[in-house]
Amino acid sequence: LAKTTQPISMDSYEGQEVNITCSHNNIATNDYITWYQQFPSQGPRFIIQGYKTKVTNEVASLFIPADRKSSTLSLPRVSLSDTAVYYCLVGDGFNKFYFGSGTKLNVKP
Amino acid sequence: DTGVSQDPRHKITKRGQNVTFRCDPISEHNRLYWYRQTLGQGPEFLTYFQNEAQLEKSRLLSDRFSAERPKGSFSTLEIQRTEQGDSAMYLCASSSPLGTGLGDSGANVLTFGAGSRLTVL
Numbered sequence: 189l190a191k192t193t194q195p196i197s198m199d200s201y202e203g204q205e206v207n208i209t210c211s212h213n214n215i216a217t218n219d220y221i222t223w224y225q226q227f228p229s230q231g232p233r234f235i236i237q238g239y240k241t242k243v244t245n246e247v248a249s250l251f252i253p254a255d256r257k258s259s260t261l262s263l264p265r266v267s268l269s270d271t272a273v274y275y276c277l278v279g280d281g282f283n284k285f286y287f288g289s290g291t292k293l294n295v296k297p
Numbered sequence: 298d299t300g301v302s303q304d305p306r307h308k309i310t311k312r313g314q315n316v317t318f319r320c321d322p323i324s325e326h327n328r329l330y331w332y333r334q335t336l337g338q339g340p341e342f343l344t345y346f347q348n349e350a351q352l353e354k355s356r357l358l359s360d361r362f363s364a365e366r367p368k369g370s371f372s373t374l375e376i377q378r379t380e381q382g383d384s385a386m387y388l389c390a391s392s393s394p395l396g397t398g399l400g401d402s403g404a405n406v407l408t409f410g411a412g413s414r415l416t417v418l
Contacts, residue, residue, distance in 0.1 A: 229412070231388050231409025231410050232407070233409070234406045243402065285330070
């Protein structure tokens with residue numbers, strides 16, 4: 189089971205781009221990388237998923253280098269409402285999913 | 298069907314009492330997961346079902362915990378003889394390997410409910 193390592197917390201200001209990096213040195217060939225966002229007193233919410241290279245959706249971008257041992261979630265022009273905990277998960281997408289401790293992003297005005 | 302529903306949202310009980318939580322997943326999702334989350338920590342996997350079959354249980358799920366999904370639709374999580382250490386948010390999620398609930402790369406993603414917060418006094 190691939191373990192993930194993320195920074196415990198990050199601070200940013202409104203309008204800035206935020207990059208959160210996740211390390212997953214033991215990622216397996218069949219594993220995907222999925223990021224979730226969680227607000228207080230709510231369940232986590234899917235943000236983005238990728239296997240390799242770059243994925244972009246309406247919310248974020250995900251950069252995955254060729255060796256896939258890390259990934260970077262990029263949030264463009266954050267606002268106060270992006271203050272949340274962000275989790276990086278690695279798995280084959282079929283069975284159990286394990287969460288780490290996540291990165292607490294604090295966006296300041 | 299608008300998402301995963303959990304009931305009750307909040308439960309306060311006294312130590313030693315039994316509590317039961319219910320989860321109604323997205324109807325076309327055949328996989329259902331239970332997680333527990335304490336303050337400042339990420340969700341911890343407890344168990345998951347594929348249809349009515351319970352495929353895996355974490356060692357976190359002690360003998361006092363039991364989960365069922367009798368008809369492959371809704372699920373219940375019961376905690377017997379609650380202890381103060383059981384105080385947490387209990388999260389339910391569902392996913393499907395076929396068609397719905399897929400991420401950008403085509404692998405499953407979890408859709409979570411809002412959770413059931415348990416406080417044991």
